[in-house]
Amino acid sequence: MTEKINFGNCRSEGCSNPTRARDRYKNGVQSYEARCLSCQGLMKKYGLTAPERDAMLVAQNNKCLICNTKIFVIKHGHTARHAAVVDHCHSTGVVRGILCGQCNIGLGAYADDPNRMREAAKYLERKRYG
DSSP: OOOOOOOSBOOSTTOOOBOOGGGGEETTEEOTTOOOHHHHHHHHHHSOOHHHHHHHHHHTTTBOTTTOOBOBOOOTTOOOTTBEEEEEOTTTOOEEEEEEHHHHHHHHHTTTOHHHHHHHHHHHHHHTTO
């Protein structure tokens, strides 16, 4: 007799988000590892579940680690100015923290290079008032 599994909620520890019906099967067989969209994306990119990401955000007082703006988690597929974004090192893949979208884009624009960022800051200071 096979064990009956009640699918419908994410299998990530601490997550109770619903899963999509098509994600509950792999190769026609029910999957014991079905995850919600948030956990699927986070696990694939960063090795984190949604509850782990949420715990990181709470540990940061729900604020961006660069600009200190209050940030929040939004639903998969939506965007917002103050959305919480997982920041990671592109060389090592190591997660550094949670930032607002604008600060994360800023780091990426300078290829995560602190020297380029310092030079940009100096430029802004010199050119601030024309």
